[in-house]
Amino acid sequence: MNKVPLTVKGAEKLRAELDELKSVVRPRIIAAIAVARAHGDLKENAEYHAAKEQQSFAEGRIAEIESKLSNAQIIDITQVDANGKVVFGATVEIEEIESERKVIYQIVGEDEANIKESRISIGSPIARALIGKEVEDVVTVRAPAGNVDYEIISIQYI
Known part of the structure; x- marks a missing residue:
């Protein structure tokens, strides 16, 4: 299976969610199932079925x-020698030439993408167009x- 790129922050977020699910959610659900079982007949027990x-x-x-996580290639952008080019994990400020509207995007993995947080997927048309380009490139x-x-107005590797 191919490795999927993931930023360090994205991997940390997934690990935190995994830890929460294993250490908090799972035990809570097991307890709810035990309580529901104690109520008797499981066929018509809505609490049991919900749990x-x-x-x-x-x-x-x-x-x-x-x-x-097992298929992730975790990339630490601060350790990448990008030579001033747009690479995975970079934060890029771009300006739409016609409207002069400026936006800032970080290029991240598919699972990390969230347009409300200005993070776009490496597979998006904008990211694909930006990869490998430099400041002042159109x-x-x-x-x-x-x-x-x-x-491209600026590129940051943070």
Whole structure:
């Protein structure tokens, strides 16, 4: 299986969620199942069925996170020699040439992407256009409404 890129922060976030699921959520669900079992007939016990459903969801999420972490290639952007180029993990300020609107994005892995936090996936059209470019380069991004040109204003490796 191919390695999936993940930032150090993204890996830490996944590990924290995994720890929370294993040490807090799982024991809480087990306790809820025990309490529901004590109420008797399991066929018509809504509490029991709800707890089992929660358990199924939690165990599925644990397996998913463990799989993601085992297939991750964790990249520490502060240790990468990028030579002034846009690389995975870089934070890039770009300006749309036509509207002069500036935006800042960090290029991250698929699982870390969150546009509200200005983190875009390495597989997104903007990120693919930016990778390997330098400050003052102009890139063209294919968008549903047509091509959009951006100029790279700055690149940070934090």
